Amino acid sequence: MEIPSDFDNLMVGLMELPNLYKALFPVNENSNAHVAAELVIKASENFKKEEILAAHQSDMSKFTSWLDYVDSATAKKEKLRGSIKCSQGPGKGVLLRLRESVVEIPPRPPAPLGTLRPIKLSELHLDRQHYGRVLYGTFCVKAFKMTAVLTLLEEANTGKVVKLAIYNAVASTATLGEVQAQFPQGSRVAIKEPYFKRYKDQTVGLRVNNPGDVVFLESSASAGASGDDKHCDGTEFDDKTDLDYDQLRLEGNRAFNSGDLRAAVKFYTKSIDKALSCSKSWKLESSTSGLQGAVAKIQANEKKATSSATPGSKSDNLNGPKSTSNNADNQKRKSPSKKSSKKRSKQRRGGCDRDQSQTPMSTKADVKADLKAEAALLAAYSNRSEAWLRMNKYEEAVIDAENALQIDQAHVKSMFRRGKASHCLQQYSKAIQCLQSALQLSPHDADVEKALKEAITADLQSRLGVYNLSSYYLSNFSGSPPKCADYSGPVKVQMLESKYGAGSGQRGLVTTTSVRAGDLLLVSNPLAIARSEGVEFHLIPETRRMNDASQEDLVTQLYNFARVAPRALHQLQSLYNGSKNCSQPSMDLFVPGSIFNSPKSFKNSTNILGTAPAQPDITSIRNVVQWNAFDEQGFTTGGGSGRKGLRSFCSGIWVLPSFINHSCLPNASRVHVGDAMMIYASRDLEAGEEVCLPYFDILSPLPQRREKGLAGWGFTCKCPRCKLEETLQSEIQHMTDKYSQLEEEAIPAIHQETKGGFAKKGDGFLRNTSQFLGLASEVEALLSTRKFSHLTTQKKNWVRASYAISYIVGNSSMPAFPQNSDGAAKFRFLSAVLDSLAEVFPGNSQTLITAIMVMEEVRKQHTMKSKAFKVAEEKALGICRCIYGNQKVPVLRSLMNSMQEGILEA
Numbered sequence: 068m069e070i071p072s073d074f075d076n077l078m079v080g081l082m083e084l085p086n087l088y089k090a091l092f093p094v095n096e097n098s099n100a101h102v103a104a105e106l107v108i109k110a111s112e113n114f115k116k117e118e119i120l121a122a123h124q125s126d127m128s129k130f131t132s133w134l135d136y137v138d139s140a141t142a143k144k145e146k147l148r149g150s151i152k153c154s155q156g157p158g159k160g161v162l163l164r165l166r167e168s169v170v171e172i173p174p175r176p177p178a179p180l181g182t183l184r185p186i187k188l189s190e191l192h193l194d195r196q197h198y199g200r201v202l203y204g205t206f207c208v209k210a211f212k213m214t215a216v217l218t219l220l221e222e223a224n225t226g227k228v229v230k231l232a233i234y235n236a237v238a239s240t241a242t243l244g245e246v247q248a249q250f251p252q253g254s255r256v257a258i259k260e261p262y263f264k265r266y267k268d269q270t271v272g273l274r275v276n277n278p279g280d281v282v283f284l285e286s287s288a289s290a291g292a293s294g295d296d297k298h299c300d301g302t303e304f305d306d307k308t309d310l311d312y313d314q315l316r317l318e319g320n321r322a323f324n325s326g327d328l329r330a331a332v333k334f335y336t337k338s339i340d341k342a343l344s345c346s347k348s349w350k351l352e353s354s355t356s357g358l359q360g361a362v363a364k365i366q367a368n369e370k371k372a373t374s375s376a377t378p379g380s381k382s383d384n385l386n387g388p389k390s391t392s393n394n395a396d397n398q399k400r401k402s403p404s405k406k407s408s409k410k411r412s413k414q415r416r417g418g419c420d421r422d423q424s425q426t427p428m429s430t431k432a433d434v435k436a437d438l439k440a441e442a443a444l445l446a447a448y449s450n451r452s453e454a455w456l457r458m459n460k461y462e463e464a465v466i467d468a469e470n471a472l473q474i475d476q477a478h479v480k481s482m483f484r485r486g487k488a489s490h491c492l493q494q495y496s497k498a499i500q501c502l503q504s505a506l507q508l509s510p511h512d513a514d515v516e517k518a519l520k521e522a523i524t525a526d527l528q529s530r531l532g533v534y535n536l537s538s539y540y541l542s543n544f545s546g547s548p549p550k551c552a553d554y555s556g557p558v559k560v561q562m563l564e565s566k567y568g569a570g571s572g573q574r575g576l577v578t579t580t581s582v583r584a585g586d587l588l589l590v591s592n593p594l595a596i597a598r599s600e601g602v603e604f605h606l607i608p609e610t611r612r613m614n615d616a617s618q619e620d621l622v623t624q625l626y627n628f629a630r631v632a633p634r635a636l637h638q639l640q641s642l643y644n645g646s647k648n649c650s651q652p653s654m655d656l657f658v659p660g661s662i663f664n665s666p667k668s669f670k671n672s673t674n675i676l677g678t679a680p681a682q683p684d685i686t687s688i689r690n691v692v693q694w695n696a697f698d699e700q701g702f703t704t705g706g707g708s709g710r711k712g713l714r715s716f717c718s719g720i721w722v723l724p725s726f727i728n729h730s731c732l733p734n735a736s737r738v739h740v741g742d743a744m745m746i747y748a749s750r751d752l753e754a755g756e757e758v759c760l761p762y763f764d765i766l767s768p769l770p771q772r773r774e775k776g777l778a779g780w781g782f783t784c785k786c787p788r789c790k791l792e793e794t795l796q797s798e799i800q801h802m803t804d805k806y807s808q809l810e811e812e813a814i815p816a817i818h819q820e821t822k823g824g825f826a827k828k829g830d831g832f833l834r835n836t837s838q839f840l841g842l843a844s845e846v847e848a849l850l851s852t853r854k855f856s857h858l859t860t861q862k863k864n865w866v867r868a869s870y871a872i873s874y875i876v877g878n879s880s881m882p883a884f885p886q887n888s889d890g891a892a893k894f895r896f897l898s899a900v901l902d903s904l905a906e907v908f909p910g911n912s913q914t915l916i917t918a919i920m921v922m923e924e925v926r927k928q929h930t931m932k933s934k935a936f937k938v939a940e941e942k943a944l945g946i947c948r949c950i951y952g953n954q955k956v957p958v959l960r961s962l963m964n965s966m967q968e969g970i971l972e973a
């Protein structure tokens with residue numbers, strides 16, 4: 068199916084309305100399509116169920132093939148996930164941070180549901196947001212997604228239906244299945260402060276900008292967990308109270324398998340409640356030893372699990388990132404529950420756990436009932452743990468796995484789930500301990516073995532910073548990138564007001580020990596990442612929106628994640644948000660395995676952090692994204708052919724790297740291995756030195772850099788290079804003017820001429836590139852005048868770097884050695900710019916490319932065995948180490964080869 072070019076711009080509604088409606092509602096032959104359209108518009112205004120439903124179904128089927136396309140594209144993207152790697156080529160490898168790319172939605176504090184007055188469909192006014200009101204209804208169709216999630220809401224008791232568009236609710240990559248799992252047909256919901264509008268297609272309906280305004284009344288975990296028996300509108304839950312605990316658990320499994328995790332949690336919770344109340348002995352026992360002790364612990368845990376699910380969960384309508392499908396009740400792994408239950412029951416009967424004097428004599432039936440309830444409880448806790456895991460509620464997953472293990476300490480599945488949840492919480496040693504125990508009980512379980520191996524690797528990585536990237540690099544980035552766990556190396560976040568101004572609230576990242584160039588400083592995995600394959604991100608100035616949905620996708624992902632993961636919420640709240648009230652966060656917030664990763668201590672962490680974690684709100688998340696998102700562009704591997712293939716672009720939030728400030732003389736580099744961001748020192752650093760990265764293209768003159776720093780992030784860089792250029796401003800202004808002119812005129816012309824590849828470059832190519840060469844010559848001439856004789860070589864290199872692109876582009880206008888009669892001139896130029904780049908920007912791919920070009924020139928002029936070549940190669944290897952860290956020489960050579968291939972391809 069052909070995808071309309073303006074697809075993304077289509078808001079809600081139908082395309083080619085008249086024709087489509089004509090087909091949909093065949094009116095008499097004399098009437099035209101517009102009449103049909105009118106009918107649908109009228110139907111929408113009168114909330115007529117049948118017609119609105121038919122239009123929705125048609126919309127949906129019309130876009131099914133498009134959605135299929137999206138689904139397969141998503142699958143492709145998933146496959147490509149993590150293939151992002153360090154960028155290359157001029158202007159690439161530069162850290163760009165997104166700044167102005169937010170969709171504006173007026174900030175408004177969330178209104179608690181209980182404070183809102185119900186409103187009816189017939190009372191809605193067009194183009195009005197109904198503050199203080201709430202609309203109740205049921206999703207009466209399957210949802211689908213265009214720019215927004217589209218579904219229909221049927222009003223309770225009236226049968227009236229209205230179209231509903233929910234924005235910012237799902238990731239742009241969400242599949243149809245995920246959308247429908249998140250907004251299941253039949254869900255009873257409350258729409259807070261409904262906004263009623265006329266869509267582009269002239270039909271009317273509701274628009275929800277903040278997905279938190281859609282409150283699920285029935286299928287939310289909180290509904291089950293908090294034990295509420297009524298909806299906010301007073302209607303009863305269909306909570307299947309007539310079912311027993313086994314049936315309730317099976318209902319949970321059914322919901323789990325259909326992807327409705329919230330409903331699954333609700334049913335498991337009800338099953339647990341029933342099983343607990345059914346057990347006679349448990350109700351009677353008060354001792355804390357043996358099984359009674361276990362029960363007491365469970366009940367305490369149970370309280371924690373349910374209360375932790377409660378805050379804000381009435382509006383908990385968003386699932387976390389998607390999960391893989393698996394059957395919660397899959398009994399593949401050995402489940403010793405029955406056996407051990409019997410054993411324990413025997414113990415009880417023998418008087419081991421039960422205080423016979425306090426309790427009436429157990430009848431056989433009591434014991435049997437206890438046994439049955441115990442087995443049911445075990446399964447429900449264990450399955451609820453899996454459901455929490457998939458909802459990214461790792462703390463709750465731990466608690467429930469522990470509940471299950473209190474009943475049966477040899478329950479392999481629960482041990483496995485406890486291990487997985489610990490891994491997700493970055494508690495790797497605990498994960499190893501659980502998984503080892505699981506493996507002892509079930510020695511050949513491949514899933515447990517795999518999880519254990521991963522936990523051991525992650526543990527080593529996070530403690531020692533040891534990552535084996537050799538085979539990935541040697542294979543030219545083919546295959547899946549290795550998983551890299553977070554590592555917080557010799558760095559810490561520190562207040563830097565003495566450097567950036569008293570009261571500025573600025574923090575930065577500083578080294579805790581001295582480090583050498585190429586040492587690993589930290590590894591960070593993103594809290595969220597949005598990507599687009601082959602489409603370059605850029606800001607559309609008129610709308611102040613990105614050209615794709617990536618930015619909003621990022622905000623939505625973060626919002627969803629922060630709602631379920633307290634640590635993520637704390638981390639987001641620690642990031643710079645444009646205010647001066649920033650404080651120094653505890654490093655424990657970022658270090659894997661620290662107390663903040665522990666579910667129990669995390670829940671009490673408010674005192675340690677100073678402020679209680681508020682619920683996330685989308686406006687503050689947008690702010691955080693605005694100031695902290697990293698943008699990465701690179702090449703994805705195409706069928707193992709190295710750097711060929713689609714270019715990919717992504718933006719994301721990597722927490723610890725977000726504390727790194729900008730400098731035009733950066734001393735660190737970043738490389739992406741899969742989603743993980745590795746930060747290496749690109750210079751030798753003293754203990755206590757600030758780690759800096761460039762936020763934008765620093766190979767440009769001072770005024771350009773100033774503009775970018777100010778417009779993008781509101782700061783003026785005061786690094787020594789900027790200060791020097793400030794003092795030289797009058798002497799170098801004419802070069803800056805010429806640079807700007809060339810940037811505006813010659814660069815687009817060169818792009819045009821090289822569109823068909825460098826082999827097909829047009830006539831103007833030489834003319835334009837030689838203009839750059841002219842500017843580079845001017846820079847060289849100026850730097851050798853007496854006016855500049857007081858400058859050290861280092862400082863001359865700082866100035867040269869601001870015009871470095873003239874050298875690099877200009878170089879293309881010089882015929883290569885040996886055709887060039889003055890090969891030495893070309894070499895001198897390249898060497899000069901290489902020294903400058905190595906001085907200013909050692910951890911950069913452009914610097915490495917230049918070093919490789921120099922190496923090539925030396926190879927042509929001498930031989931590979933010559934001393935000159937060895938020197939040139941050593942220099943290039945050193946730069947490669949500044950980018951990719953201390954890899955072995957063959958690995959560095961391989962990286963340089965793949966970069967060279969990239970240059971040749973370009």
Ligand SMILES: C[S@@+](CC[C@H](N)C(=O)[O-])C[C@H]1O[C@@H](n2cnc3c(N)ncnc32)[C@H](O)[C@@H]1O
Pocket residue numbers: 567572573574575642643649694695725726727728729730780781782783784785
């Ligand atoms: C991503 S944050 C960096 C961390 C931030 N300093 C903090 O305290 O969290 C970006 C913000 O840091 C500040 N910043 C970064 N580099 C700077 C520099 N070279 N000079 C002054 N402020 C800088 C600016 O306010 C910028 O908007």
